[in-house]
Amino acid sequence: MPNVIYVDSSDVQRTIDVADGVSVMQGAVANGIDGIVAECGGNAMCATCHVYVDEADLARLAAMTADEDALLDGAASERRESSRLSCQIVMTAGLDGLVVHLPERQV
Amino acid sequence: MISSVVIVGAGHAGVQAAISLRQNGFEGAIKLVNNEPYLPYQRPPLSKAYLKGAGDPNTLAFRPAQFYADQRIELIGDRAIAINRAAHAVRLASGESLSYGHLVLATGATHRRLSIAGATAEIAYVSNLLEAEALRQRLQSVPRTLVIGAGFIGLEFAATARSKGAKVDVIELATRVMARAVTPEMSHYFQRKHEIAGITFHFGVQIEQIVQETDGFRARLSDGRDLAADLIVAGIGVQPNIDLAVDAGLSTASGIVVDANLLTDDPDISAIGDCTFFPSVHAHEGVRLESVQNATDQARCISARLTGKPHPYASLPWFWSDQGEEKLQIAGLAVGTDRTVLRGDPDGSSFSVFCYKAGKLIAVESVNRAADHMVGRKVLGAGKTIDPEVVADANVDLKRMIA
Numbered sequence: 009m010p011n012v013i014y015v016d017s018s019d020v021q022r023t024i025d026v027a028d029g030v031s032v033m034q035g036a037v038a039n040g041i042d043g044i045v046a047e048c049g050g051n052a053m054c055a056t057c058h059v060y061v062d063e064a065d066l067a068r069l070a071a072m073t074a075d076e077d078a079l080l081d082g083a084a085s086e087r088r089e090s091s092r093l094s095c096q097i098v099m100t101a102g103l104d105g106l107v108v109h110l111p112e113r114q115v
Numbered sequence: 116m117i118s119s120v121v122i123v124g125a126g127h128a129g130v131q132a133a134i135s136l137r138q139n140g141f142e143g144a145i146k147l148v149n150n151e152p153y154l155p156y157q158r159p160p161l162s163k164a165y166l167k168g169a170g171d172p173n174t175l176a177f178r179p180a181q182f183y184a185d186q187r188i189e190l191i192g193d194r195a196i197a198i199n200r201a202a203h204a205v206r207l208a209s210g211e212s213l214s215y216g217h218l219v220l221a222t223g224a225t226h227r228r229l230s231i232a233g234a235t236a237e238i239a240y241v242s243n244l245l246e247a248e249a250l251r252q253r254l255q256s257v258p259r260t261l262v263i264g265a266g267f268i269g270l271e272f273a274a275t276a277r278s279k280g281a282k283v284d285v286i287e288l289a290t291r292v293m294a295r296a297v298t299p300e301m302s303h304y305f306q307r308k309h310e311i312a313g314i315t316f317h318f319g320v321q322i323e324q325i326v327q328e329t330d331g332f333r334a335r336l337s338d339g340r341d342l343a344a345d346l347i348v349a350g351i352g353v354q355p356n357i358d359l360a361v362d363a364g365l366s367t368a369s370g371i372v373v374d375a376n377l378l379t380d381d382p383d384i385s386a387i388g389d390c391t392f393f394p395s396v397h398a399h400e401g402v403r404l405e406s407v408q409n410a411t412d413q414a415r416c417i418s419a420r421l422t423g424k425p426h427p428y429a430s431l432p433w434f435w436s437d438q439g440e441e442k443l444q445i446a447g448l449a450v451g452t453d454r455t456v457l458r459g460d461p462d463g464s465s466f467s468v469f470c471y472k473a474g475k476l477i478a479v480e481s482v483n484r485a486a487d488h489m490v491g492r493k494v495l496g497a498g499k500t501i502d503p504e505v506v507a508d509a510n511v512d513l514k515r516m517i518a
Binding site for chain 1: 131138157159160177178179181182185407408411415435437442444485486488489492493514
């Protein structure tokens with residue numbers, strides 16, 4: 009099963025198995041990772057599942073939709089080039105080892 | 116400092132209250148009373164994704180069971196039946212009693228039932244997981260479907276049923292869809308899109324009687340026509356669950372009455388979410404809001420107060436509804452709109468209605484146009500407005516309007 013490495017804002021890391029077809033957000037919520045809130049349940053409506061994708065992994069992800077782009081403007085923490093909504097990153101074997109950094113705030 | 120919090124209701128508001136209390140450093144006991152036999156779960160998917168999927172309730176749970184254990188949030192599978200305010204205790208259906216330092220009522224709302232002549236036991240509602248699971252199975256046989264009510268729930272369900280190939284008729288007493296909640300321009304857009312998908316609407320009628328036939332049902336409408344159906348689903352609004360409050364002598368109106376800090380008449384009882392009637396700084400009047408945003412933001416507000424950081428509730432209302440391919444998003448409350456400015460093409464597949472009252476922007480309705488919605492949330496959230504002439508100018512990028 010592919011792994012995701014969640015790095016929180018104090019640099020504490022956790023490696024979680026996130027199955028093919030499951031989003032990075034769902035992987036976090038199912039495993040008690042505090043820094044992802046996911047208020048709208050993965051509908052790209054609330055921007056509380058915001059993550060900063062590690063530089064090395066950005067190119068591996070599918071391009072974001074116009075909706076995700078718009079929602080990221082509403083994220084509580086600063087938007088960066090590496091910002092993505094983790095509910096829109098769906099795991100595949102090709103994303104094994106994906107590293108995401110959690111912002112300081114989601115609300 | 117309060118020693119213990121009892122939260123009655125494990126929906127969006129109740130669960131968020133428990134989560135936020137721990138996040139804010141509350142160390143006392145948290146008991147979350149859940150009157151359904153499932154782990155606390157999300158409601159929005161019940162009319163949409165859950166009906167289309169394989170029926171795994173685990174996909175709906177807010178958090179896994181371990182989360183509650185790790186956070187020392189005690190899930191109590193029982194139903195609250197009475198509050199003894201003097202004793203600071205809640206009696207449960209099992210006979211148990213829970214003491215509280217502070218009580219949070221997050222009891223939500225229950226679907227209104229249709230009361231007409233005939234086979235009313237056959238009318239289904241999209242109300243909870245149990246009912247949604249029954250509907251999911253029914254939809255697999257592609258039934259002739261009659262939906263009563265063209266509000267958000269009715270339309271979401273209708274679009275879902277249609278996507279599974281069902282013949283769908285929707286009846287609505289008003290003259291347009293979502294009449295209570297959106298502008299006429301937005302109503303007409305959604306009616307057009309749903310009709311293109313093959314849904315048939317019947318406006319200005321209601322159902323008078325349902326007769327069981329050998330093959331399904333016959334619904335008699337108020338205009339004398341009959342509609343045949345195998346499945347009848349009603350989405351005609353909800354009523355707040357206020358019985359506990361009423362019986363305990365707390366003020367109630369069209370919801371449990373709370374002040375600007377979401378406190379009831381009793382200083383040791385708060386209320387949050389779909390069940391509350393609260394003073395809205397956005398509507399400038401008392402309102403009851405049925406939305407995930409209101410539930411979660413009110414939960415955060417009281418959790419801050421209970422951990423020493425009180426502030427009045429002033430969160431901007433926002434809302435979404437996914438109907439088939441159409442994503443409706445609303446920022447603000449359009450009550451009292453006296454002027455609208457459109458952006459985008461209402462005859463296309465993406466447009467917004469900017470709603471003004473006395474020259475000030477009060478709400479933005481958007482369909483498939485998340486950027487306008489986010490501009491609306493930012494501007495309205497900051498108490499600001501955008502000049503209608505600017506909104507009307509398609510050449511202006513509204514994002515630049517936000518500092």
